[in-house]
Amino acid sequence: MKGFKINLHITEKxxxxxxxxxxxxxxxxxxxxxxxxxxxDDLKAAGNISAINFAGGEPVLYKNFPALVEYAKSLDxxxxxxxxGSILMNEKLMPTEIFKHFETLGISVDSFxxxxxxxxxxxxxxxxxxxxENLKRIVERAKSVNPSIKIKLNTxxxxxxxxxxxxxxxxxxxxxxxKFLKMKVFTNKNFSxxxxxxxxxxxxxxxxRNPLKDGVGVAEFTLTRSYIMIDNEGNLLDDFGDSYExxxxxxxxxxxxxxxxxQFDKELYQSRYDLTA
Ligand code: SF4
Numbered sequence: 001m002k003g004f005k006i007n008l009h010i011t012e013k014x015x016x017x018x019x020x021x022x023x024x025x026x027x028x029x030x031x032x033x034x035x036x037x038x039x040x041d042d043l044k045a046a047g048n049i050s051a052i053n054f055a056g057g058e059p060v061l062y063k064n065f066p067a068l069v070e071y072a073k074s075l076d077x078x079x080x081x082x083x084x085g086s087i088l089m090n091e092k093l094m095p096t097e098i099f100k101h102f103e104t105l106g107i108s109v110d111s112f113x114x115x116x117x118x119x120x121x122x123x124x125x126x127x128x129x130x131x132x133e134n135l136k137r138i139v140e141r142a143k144s145v146n147p148s149i150k151i152k153l154n155t156x157x158x159x160x161x162x163x164x165x166x167x168x169x170x171x172x173x174x175x176x177x178x179k180f181l182k183m184k185v186f187t188n189k190n191f192s193x194x195x196x197x198x199x200x201x202x203x204x205x206x207x208x209r210n211p212l213k214d215g216v217g218v219a220e221f222t223l224t225r226s227y228i229m230i231d232n233e234g235n236l237l238d239d240f241g242d243s244y245e246x247x248x249x250x251x252x253x254x255x256x257x258x259x260x261x262x263q264f265d266k267e268l269y270q271s272r273y274d275l276t277a
Contacts, residue, residue, distance in 0.1 A: 003050025080104035226268035
């Protein structure tokens with residue numbers, strides 16, 4: 001079915017505090033489950049959304065995350081997740097059975113060097129980071145109930161992990177896609193990640209230092225207006241420039257109406273995704 005993938009940033013809560021993180025929507029109250037069900041129904045009715053990616057914050061921290069995944073699946077949406085990985089071994093928050101529902105399991109991997117991860121803020125309050133060994137255990141756990149689950153890794157490249165060499169991991173576990181993302185500059189009243197900015201040349205050097213098989217590695221300089229995102233209050237956001245503007249709220253109007261006002265860059269999107277998938 002043709003259509004677009006939508007990213008539901010269902011919670012702003014996160015147990016990490018990454019220095020570059022853009023998920024500072026300043027809206028801390030997550031929507032109740034029924035409201036997300038309503039949004040998902042509306043996305044189905046819109047007809048142009050073909051897949052749902054759960055994001056955050058850390059999406060697993062959304063209260064009753066498994067019920068949300070099951071609901072999206074019951075409406076035949078292929079579902080995926082992007083997680084920091086830290087609580088994917090937690091049976092209570094992420095029951096093993098839930099992995100069955102995912103087409104793709106996405107995990108953020110910015111470094112395997114604990115010092116770098118801690119300076120990036122990619123750690124919990126006790127400074128615990130996601131080690132390579134734990135990442136491998138998560139993949140094993142997911143595959144134990146869903147052998148065909150695709151593993152996708154995301155690496156945000158910034159000043160602090162610029163010299164990393166990570167991709168030898170692809171010799172140890174099967175990775176379907178590894179995205180390198182040039183850190184997006186983001187500022188608002190209380191937050192700026194500008195000091196972590198890198199140049200296009202620095203980003204290209206990082207990509208060269210981290211080779212992957214054809215079709216696995218993807219380098220993304222920008223996602224601007226090619227990433228469809230709804231925040232934890234149901235707002236469709238426009239990521240143009242250094243901040244995020246609200247296009248409209250999909251609980252107040254239907255998704256199609258709000259989306260028609262978003263200056264979506266379909267060409268850039270198409271260059272990033274296979275629309276036939
Ligand atoms: S893990 Fe993700 S949501 Fe959490 S602070 Fe880091 S970038 Fe932000």
